[in-house]
Amino acid sequence: MFPFPVYATQALHGLVYGMLLFLVSSGLTLVFGMMGILNIAHAAFYMLGAYLAYTTVGWTSAFWLSLLTAPVAVGILGGLCERFLLRRTHAFGHAYELLLTFGLFFMIQEATRWVWGSYTLQVAVPAALQGSVPFLGSQYPVYRLFILGVSTVICLAMAAVLLLTRTGIVIRSAVSDAQMVSALGVNTALLSTGVFAVGSALAAVAGVIAVPFVQADLAMGTTILVDTFVVIVIGGFGSLLGALLASLMIGELQSFGILWFPEFALVFEFVLMAAVLIIRPQGLFGEKG
Amino acid sequence: MARVRPAGWLLGAGALVLLYALPWLVDTVRTRMAVEILYFGLFAVSFNLLFGYGGLLSFGHAATFGVGGYTLGLLLKAWPAMPFLVALAGAALAGALAGFVIGLFCVRLRGTYFALLTLAFSQFLFAVAFKWRAVTRGDDGLIVRTSDMVVPGVGTLALGEPATFYVLELTVVLLCLAAAWRFTRTPLGAAVVLMRENDERAAFLGYNAFLTKLIVSRWPPPWPRWRGRSSRPSSGSSPRPPSTSPWAPSSSSWPCSGAPAPSSVPSSAAPSTPSSRTGSRRPRRTGSSSSGSASCS
Numbered sequence: 001m002f003p004f005p006v007y008a009t010q011a012l013h014g015l016v017y018g019m020l021l022f023l024v025s026s027g028l029t030l031v032f033g034m035m036g037i038l039n040i041a042h043a044a045f046y047m048l049g050a051y052l053a054y055t056t057v058g059w060t061s062a063f064w065l066s067l068l069t070a071p072v073a074v075g076i077l078g079g080l081c082e083r084f085l086l087r088r089t090h091a092f093g094h095a096y097e098l099l100l101t102f103g104l105f106f107m108i109q110e111a112t113r114w115v116w117g118s119y120t121l122q123v124a125v126p127a128a129l130q131g132s133v134p135f136l137g138s139q140y141p142v143y144r145l146f147i148l149g150v151s152t153v154i155c156l157a158m159a160a161v162l163l164l165t166r167t168g169i170v171i172r173s174a175v176s177d178a179q180m181v182s183a184l185g186v187n188t189a190l191l192s193t194g195v196f197a198v199g200s201a202l203a204a205v206a207g208v209i210a211v212p213f214v215q216a217d218l219a220m221g222t223t224i225l226v227d228t229f230v231v232i233v234i235g236g237f238g239s240l241l242g243a244l245l246a247s248l249m250i251g252e253l254q255s256f257g258i259l260w261f262p263e264f265a266l267v268f269e270f271v272l273m274a275a276v277l278i279i280r281p282q283g284l285f286g287e288k289g
Numbered sequence: 290m291a292r293v294r295p296a297g298w299l300l301g302a303g304a305l306v307l308l309y310a311l312p313w314l315v316d317t318v319r320t321r322m323a324v325e326i327l328y329f330g331l332f333a334v335s336f337n338l339l340f341g342y343g344g345l346l347s348f349g350h351a352a353t354f355g356v357g358g359y360t361l362g363l364l365l366k367a368w369p370a371m372p373f374l375v376a377l378a379g380a381a382l383a384g385a386l387a388g389f390v391i392g393l394f395c396v397r398l399r400g401t402y403f404a405l406l407t408l409a410f411s412q413f414l415f416a417v418a419f420k421w422r423a424v425t426r427g428d429d430g431l432i433v434r435t436s437d438m439v440v441p442g443v444g445t446l447a448l449g450e451p452a453t454f455y456v457l458e459l460t461v462v463l464l465c466l467a468a469a470w471r472f473t474r475t476p477l478g479a480a481v482v483l484m485r486e487n488d489e490r491a492a493f494l495g496y497n498a499f500l501t502k503l504i505v506s507r508w509p510p511p512w513p514r515w516r517g518r519s520s521r522p523s524s525g526s527s528p529r530p531p532s533t534s535p536w537a538p539s540s541s542s543w544p545c546s547g548a549p550a551p552s553s554v555p556s557s558a559a560p561s562t563p564s565s566r567t568g569s570r571r572p573r574r575t576g577s578s579s580s581g582s583a584s585c586s
Contacts, residue, residue, distance in 0.1 A: 032401075036401075038401050038404070038405070094400050094401055095340075095344070095346045095400065095404075098346060098401065098404060099346070226408070226412055229405055229408060230409075233405055233409075237401075264420070266416035266419065266420060267413060267416045267417065267420070270409045270410075270412045270413040270416065271413065273405075273406075273409040274394070274406060274409040274410060274413065277398065277402060277405065277406040277409065278394055278406070281398055281402050
């Protein structure tokens with residue numbers, strides 16, 4: 001079929017995309033675990049991160065700066081959305097929260113069209129990361145390895161915070177039973193806003209590091225949104241470990257799907273998602289809801 | 290039900306006359322716009338039946354819309370001589386069938402899980418429409434000439450004419466609205482609302498939640514389909530060649546479920562759909578051009 005290096009390159013592609021996907025879906029799954037909200041606007045935050053990176057690079061031509069500005073701005077926006085919109089809707093049930101974030105998604109997308117226009121915007125790969133390195137007899141772009149590196153570091157940092165710090169323990173407890181944690185005297189409202197903001201910021205980070213590689217356009221939100229849904233369904237709602245494994249699974253599935261069955265690559269993940277929902281709705285690592 | 294007073298009847302009749310006279314009161318562009326308003330309105334009504342009455346938040350509603358549109362298009366393409374109304378009925382049937390099969394799996398889940406499973410199905414259908422170029426012509430859209438409709442005793446209706454099409458569409462939409470309204474007043478319609486409010490209690494009272502949800506999940510789809518087909522012939526972008534606007538896959542993409550607008554983008558601007566950029570890794574769905582709000586009761 002194909003020589004071995006092709007498989008290896010393809011596997012690496014899948015790994016890179018999988019980790020990027022994990023950056024976006026980790027925030028989504030944490031928010032779902034704590035608040036029961038499937039935040040559709042999350043993908044819009046990812047897109048916003050990419051566009052803010054474009055603007056930052058345009059003004060200051062410093063790509064690295066955008067890794068700071070975009071997440072902070074988007075994090076604040078996310079926090080505000082949670083505090084002033086979602087919290088008010090909470091009483092009406094999940095369907096309305098879902099619709100609210102759905103509306104937010106379109107509002108942000110249209111606002112982005114308004115501010116930046118409908119064109120595809122290019123952000124150059126920073127000079128230090130241009131070029132490629134030899135990889136099993138062929139070449140592999142350095143920037144993709146950078147994406148892999150950054151997302152791995154963030155993933156490890158997140159694991160450290162969640163597993164080793166006090167805040168992490170509180171967050172994990174809130175994911176498994178928010179009401180109980182609240183009864184123990186923890187300010188879960190503040191915690192929710194915080195987690196929502198950090199989750200949004202993570203999506204923005206993913207947007208920033210993705211933008212030199214995928215380019216900023218209005219469809220990027222929709223594209224990743226569906227993939228992150230598939231990820232959290234397969235991994236199990238609220239499970240970070242599940243999200244990590246499912247992200248890598250989807251990354252590889254897409255990568256090899258395109259290699260072997262280019263016609264059907266798109267279909268696989270949805271068949272997988274439907275199968276998981278039908279046979280095991282709680283996903284691989286989720287608790288039965 | 291409150292009794293409708295004579296003034297109400299008069300108002301309703303006046304509105305009806307005005308609606309039917311619309312194509313002769315406004316220009317062609319606005320007639321086309323009215324055609325779009327009508328089918329999106331019907332789409333919203335059908336979504337309301339599902340979410341507003343049934344409490345079932347479906348992201349797959351646009352999928353049945355797409356199934357209907359493609360069925361009509363493919364039927365007319367395969368048998369150009371097929372009477373338009375027969376094709377229409379076929380499309381409605383296919384949409385209902387799709388809704389039934391999807392509902393069979395989905396209605397056992399609740400809330401977010403239901404929404405996501407319907408999303409999975411709709412994305413699956415979207416992928417099929419997008420990739421199966423031999424049949425659906427993928428992103429280029431399906432271009433079908435509508436055969437003229439022969440009405441015994443009246444003559445031939447040129448469906449390519451926006452005015453004629455509008456009148457036919459209005460009739461179909463009104464019939465569907467009446468059927469939907471009637472449905473909400475049947476015992477079954479009432480059971481649907483009961484299910485939304487509290488399906489455990491409903492089950493105690495002897496209702497079969499699964500069956501009822503299944504029925505309602507299947508019921509609305511026929512309407513979208515109706516419109517599904519209406520949209521293709523109607524919104525041709527060039528004035529003369531009748532009914533050549535392509536039925537593009539984005540019509541069944543999930544954002545349509547809640548924001549009716551996206552599907553109008555490709556169907557009227559299809560030859561140069563923004564989503565047909567070459568080299569994109571995955572199909573890009575066009576965003577909505579205006580944000581229609583999903584109806585909730």
